[in-house]
Amino acid sequence: MQLSKLTLAALCAIGVAACAHQYSSSLPGGIPLIEQHQPADDVVAIPYQKFELANGLTVIIHEDHSDPLVHVDVTYHVGSAREELGKSGFAHFFEHMMFQGSENVADEEHFKIVTEAGGTLNGTTNADRTNYFQTVPVNQLEKMLWLEADRMGFFLDAVTQEQFDVQQATVKNERGQMVDNRPYGRLWERVSQAMYDFGHPYSWPVIGHMDDIDRTTMADLKQFFLRWYGPNNAVLTIGGAVDTEQVLPLVEKYFGPIPRGPEVTAMEKSPARLSENRYISMEDNVHLPLLFISIPTVYAGHPDAPALNVLADILGSGNNSLLYQSLVRPSLAVQASAGHSCMELACTFTMMALAHPAAGKSLADIEAIIRQNLADIQQRGVLDNDLNRAKAAIEARSIFGLQSVSGKVSQLAYNQTFFKQPDRIADILASYQAITEDDVLRVYRQYVLEQPGVIMSVVPRGQLHLIAAEDNFTPRTFDPELDVSESQLADLPMRRAVDNFDRSVMPVAGANPAIRVPETWSMQLANGIDVLATENDETPTTALLLKIPAGNFYNSPEQAGLAAMLAAMLRESTQNFSAEAISMALDLLGSTVRASANDQDINLFISSLTSNLVATLELVEEILLRPAFKEEDFKRLQQQALQGLEHSLKDGSFLANNAYRQLMYGDSIAALPGIGTLESIAAMTVEDIQAYYQQQFKPAGGKLIAVSDLSEPELSPVLIGLLADWQGKGAALEFMVEHPEVKTATVYLVHKDNSPHSDIRIGRPALPRDLTGEFYEATLMNFVLGGAFNSRINLNLREDKGYTYGARSWFSGDQFSGLFTASASVRADVTAASIREFMHEIDHYRSSGITAEELQFMRNAINQSEALRYETPSAKLGFMAQMLEFSSGPEFTEQRNQLVESISQERINQLAKQYLDTAEMVIVVVGERDKVLPQLEELGYPIIEL
Known part of the structure; x- marks a missing residue:
């Protein structure tokens, strides 16, 4: 959908056209059209058609043919607020359980089917609703409808006690990792418990209390499903390159036979009311x-x-x-x-x-x-x-x-569900x-x-x-012996759909859609900045990414954090304006300017309504060319950086990454966090920042990527005028990675107080990043080992053992070096067992290789995912940044596609043997020493405490 540039007043003055009538009788069952919303092209709005099936399912369809993909969302109007005292966490538990297969979808197949279709998927739960969604190439739509309908209407009979037990452990792992082991992780839980009266629907956490999760039975879960997961309590929203008249028969086919559930009434609005603090x-x-x-x-x-x-x-x-x-x-x-x-x-x-x-x-x-x-x-x-x-x-x-189509579908689903x-x-x-x-x-x-x-x-x-004051409130807690109330979940009958087709047959996808790689144009500014741009007329917006070669690798280890501090200072006062004045001016334009540093560049991300682009870029010039470098700004940022780093040192994942980098990179700047160290930040001065800016923050060699609804003739003069007075070239990057000699096949233990989880990193040096060479081949090799949800590592540690909320492996790299890494956060009591399973999976893959089925799965998943790669301006910026980084044209995507199709089992297995030798890897564990050391000693590896 193309939108013209409008003022806010004009937007609000324009009405929205809508009509309601019965849809064409040629559609199955004469599905009623409840509402058709087709606003004028120059209105900020989302066109849609709304229907309702006989079983009460609300169906919303939004047609957007700008990209060959479709987003499917099923939102159930059930969250933790629909639960009962002593039975918290049920809605979130179902978010997990409903990915475990259904009557016609085998255990652990849901993720595999969507991934192999080239799609992405997830589910989320909050207090008020649960949603399940996937984005796939449009030719995979029917398969997605079949999947969602199967778990709506054919789920309960397929649930096994083993699946229940594993997901119960996974939910407990998620709570441990995301709540109990995270700084301030229990804040909202405690505040909600004090805010709302005992028994109020918001008085317990969405993820549930651990005691409630332990008491949960499969019978409880089944009754909860029967009460709340009927089609009449759901909204199916489909958005993308679809034709409504073709979609509706498929919706009727797969969802129409599912019987209604019990009637659902709106809950009473119930803001808390407190008599005192x-x-x-x-x-x-x-x-x-x-x-x-x-x-x-x-x-x-x-x-x-x-x-x-x-x-x-x-x-x-x-x-x-x-x-x-x-x-x-x-x-x-x-x-x-x-x-x-x-x-x-x-x-x-x-x-x-x-x-x-x-x-x-x-x-x-x-x-x-x-x-x-x-x-x-x-x-x-x-x-x-x-x-x-x-x-x-x-x-x-x-x-x-x-x-994005997912953003529009999410809005439609949310607003239909609640309003x-x-x-x-x-x-x-x-x-x-x-x-x-x-x-x-x-x-x-x-x-x-x-x-x-x-x-x-x-x-x-x-x-x-x-503390601010002595506690004056103690919340009442649930007592299973005393707080027994009549449940609304008792004895609900099973509901069975009656089909006139064989639902066990998975739909076959149509031909892959034609993928349109963004058409780009390029030029070089007079000051040496290379420009790569593309026109994107879906919204009246412009996104820019400016990359200046002044990142962390230009700093010595003693200067660690200098590039990051310079990036932060760029958003403070300038010579002509205070930081507050600059921020207010950007806010009034609705524009965003963010600065950050990575290994090689300082990046400036600019997002603006195109109507305000020139005014936004005038502010960007002020930010870049005339920073004030005030001592008071620097001192404040310096203290914030120090305190932020002290805070991070309480986080197990941060500690694990730190220790792992130091083992891989020794005394190099690459071994240190981008924010710096406590020592380097404390020693930094504002004069250091000024000197670094004068020496290194220069345009020559920089890169500017642009995605705009403006055409080349419209945008190029704006970019030519941008930063025209900025000249110069920074020092060349003199950086080499030398991996230190470290003792491999060894556990390096970092102690962390009061840690219910352990963070694990296993890895070794690998190879520098490329677009179509051996690095890319290695990522293909890793895909089935640890690169997808249903990879060997994740299925073992999460789905089979219940040790973790998630485990994965990957190859990372830049033009200088690279690593192979496997990681997970696991329950402290299974730290050693988790390492054993990691090593088993890596060793087995290295020795036995990839199967023919896995190879075909990888090919399908990666090649078919191309439809999702260029949808949003942000995705296009990332795609074009790769082209500039490697001096490549868009043809690299076709080269990758050919490589995916042609890579052999033999080549995959050769790469596995070359890069997956666990004898050449280190093992980093961050956890509570007394809990994990006795376990680790049983593994038989040497242990070095850091």
Whole structure:
């Protein structure tokens, strides 16, 4: 869909055309057309048609023929809020179970079928809904409908106790890895428990309590499925290069015979109501004390929600916000923010701050400053720019949200599920356009000012003296002996579909769609920047990626973090404007400018509505050519970097990556994290940053990639004018990788306190990256070992053993060197067993090689995935960045396709023998020493403690 460039006022003034009538009787069963939404071409909106099957399934179809792919989403209106006391985590458990096969899809085949079709897939659960989705080449649509229908209507009879047990272990692993072993991981769980009354649908975590998960039985799960997973409680949304009249018969064929489930009524809106502040606290394995304040407000879709969002923006979004100015700028906090989080039944207004240890402030002091900020809003009022910034942001977000078919389908599914109105863009834009200063001040006084909330303190272990106040609230917890209530899940009958076709036969995909590689044009700017661009007229936007050869590898080990600090300083004050003024100007344009450093480049990512491109690029020139390098900005960023690194040193994955890199790269800059080390950051000065900028931050040799709805004649003059006064060439990169001699077939153990999980890295030096050479061949070889969800490693450690939430292996590299790495975060009690399984899978693959079936699976999966590679501007930027990096034309994609088709079993097996010798690998383990050392000793490897 092509959109013209409109102002926000114009967008909101245009109406939306819609009609409702019965669809053509030639369609199966005369499927009723509930609504047809076909707005004018110049309106920011998502066209769709909405239907309803006789069994209650809502079907939404959005036609978008810009790319030969389709996105299929099934959203069930069931999340953790539909669960019962003592039975938490059921909806999330089903997110796992429904990938385990169904009556006509074998165990562990769902992922394999979608991957082999060249697609991607996943599922997500929150308090209010669960969704399952996949993006595939359009010729695979029927197969996706067959898959989704099979688990909707033919799931329960296929569930085995073994599948149940494995996924129960996997869910517990996920909770351990993503909640219990993550810094501040239990924050939301504790706050929700204090915010909502005992038994409120939001009072337990989506992932569930561990005790509830342990008590769960397969009978419980089956009843939960029968209650909530009927077609009348689901929305099927299909978007992409489809024809509605061809899709509907397929939908009717696969979903039509599935019987309705029990009727589902809307839950009552139930924002929390507190009579006084509730203070709670916890010690955690963290470095920085955190204060989190949460105040109940309204619910999703409430008319006051947009004004509350603007209020949160004023208080805590960006460096113009009150909290940034009062806490972060004076270095009282490392980070501070505010937000307004909405769910179906309730919303909360939140404020948080990570206290800066050097400031010597307790969380009580931080709370006092936050409350003073709240009080100051009455005197400050609401400024014109507060409202204009919010309106610009919602306009830009609405347009950028149309860049992918998955993004559009997600919006349609969400809005239908909760508001029965699939496309709400016009309404949302209008609601923000109508907000006044009085509206914001009214909601401020009504919902936030002096209103009670939950105040959570999270402090490092042994530092309870830092909490904001003594706990005055203890939540009631579930007692299975006492809290017994009548269940709504009892004795629901099984439902069986009656088909007039053989559902056990998987549909055959049609011919692969023609893939259109982006057509590019190129030039070189007078200052030596190489430009590669493509026209993309799906949305009126422009995305730019500027790469300047000044990355981490230009720094010595003693300078580690210098490039990253320069990138951060580029978003601070300039010679003519404060950082706040630059940020406000970008916000009012709805534009984004981000700077970051990687190994070889400092990257500037620029995203803009094309109508605002020239104004955005004027700001980019100011940022790049006239940085102020103020001492106060540097000192603040330096302290934030130090505290951020201290925080990262509490994270097992960060520690494992650090130790692994040091073993692989020794004393080289490549061994050190891009952010730097505590020593290098502390020794850095603003003069170092200035000197590095003057020496290295030069345009010659740089690369500029552009994706825009502007044609070459329209865009090239804009780019030629960009940075015309910027001249010079930085020093050449003098960098060589020499892998140190380390003891291989050895376990290197890093101790981490109070760790319920262990982080494992297994690997060795490999080969530099290329596009079509041996490196690429090695990635093909690894695909079935650890490169896909249903790879040997992941199926073993996650699906068969239940040791981890996920395990994988991969080849990584740049033009200098590369690595082969296998990794997972596993339960501490199975650390040694996990290493044993890793080594078994790698050794077995090396000795026995790839099977003919696996080889064909790899070929199908990789070649058919090409339809998904160029859809969004971001994907196109990445694709073209590769072309510039390797001085290649787009023909490399065809060379890769031919390589995938022609690579032999013998070549795959040769590469496996060459790069998968575990005797040449190191094993890094980050975990609690007392828990894991006795296990590791049983493996028989030498152990070196780092």
